[in-house]
Amino acid sequence: MYCPFCYAxxxxxxxxxxxxxxxxxxxxxxxxxxxxxxxxxxxxxxxLPRVIKRDGRRDIFLEDKLRSGIVRALxxxxxxxxxxxxxxxxxxxxxxxxxxxxxxxxxxGEWVMEELHNLDQIAYVRFASVYRSFQDIKEFREEIIxxxxxxxxxxxx
Numbered sequence: 144m145y146c147p148f149c150y151a152x153x154x155x156x157x158x159x160x161x162x163x164x165x166x167x168x169x170x171x172x173x174x175x176x177x178x179x180x181x182x183x184x185x186x187x188x189x190x191l192p193r194v195i196k197r198d199g200r201r202d203i204f205l206e207d208k209l210r211s212g213i214v215r216a217l218x219x220x221x222x223x224x225x226x227x228x229x230x231x232x233x234x235x236x237x238x239x240x241x242x243x244x245x246x247x248x249x250x251x252g253e254w255v256m257e258e259l260h261n262l263d264q265i266a267y268v269r270f271a272s273v274y275r276s277f278q279d280i281k282e283f284r285e286e287i288i289x290x291x292x293x294x295x296x297x298x299x300x
Contacts, residue, residue: 146174147181191238192246201245209234213255216270220263230258264290 144154151174158171167186173179191204210231217227234254238246252274259267268286277283 144172144183146177146179148179149174149177151176189239191235192241192243194251195245195247197248204238204246206231206235209251209255212270213259213266216259216266217263220266222263222266226262230255230262233258260290 145152146154153175154172155175156170157173157180160169161167162169162184163186167184170183170185172181172183174181191206193201194204195201210227213227213230234251237254238251256267256271256274259270268283268290271277271286272283275282277286
């Protein structure tokens with residue numbers, strides 16, 4: 144690690160601690176040349192699969208886009224920011240754990256609906272109405288009846 148003060152490449156670690164629930168390491172370092180101290184943060188670089196869009200295009204996985212859709216569905220609902228972040232983290236974990244280099248946007252949408260179904264039924268119906276492109280009130284009614292009957296989301300083509 145180069146010293147940010149004198150650019151020497153001889154530094155030593157004086158202290159290491161796990162932070163962010165063990166997902167990151169904070170290291171205090173000291174330059175062996177100028178004796179200045181500084182902090183570095185290390186985390187594993189985990190790549191997310193590319194997303195295959197409905198029209199066949201491939202795009203990078205955008206966490207901000209995922210967050211935006213979830214937050215929009217949960218607007219004015221009694222759900223905490225921690226709950227939202229947990230949902231996002233679970234979906235990202237599923238994407239990484241799939242082991243695939245590419246994943247369909249349809250699969251991501253299904254994961255979001257599953258999470259919203261368990262978190263907030265109003266948000267679930269909001270998201271489903273956009274994701275599945277409900278065309279009329281009948282489709283809303285059918286989804287609400289499924290919720291009232293306490294059934295899981297139905298995977299539709």
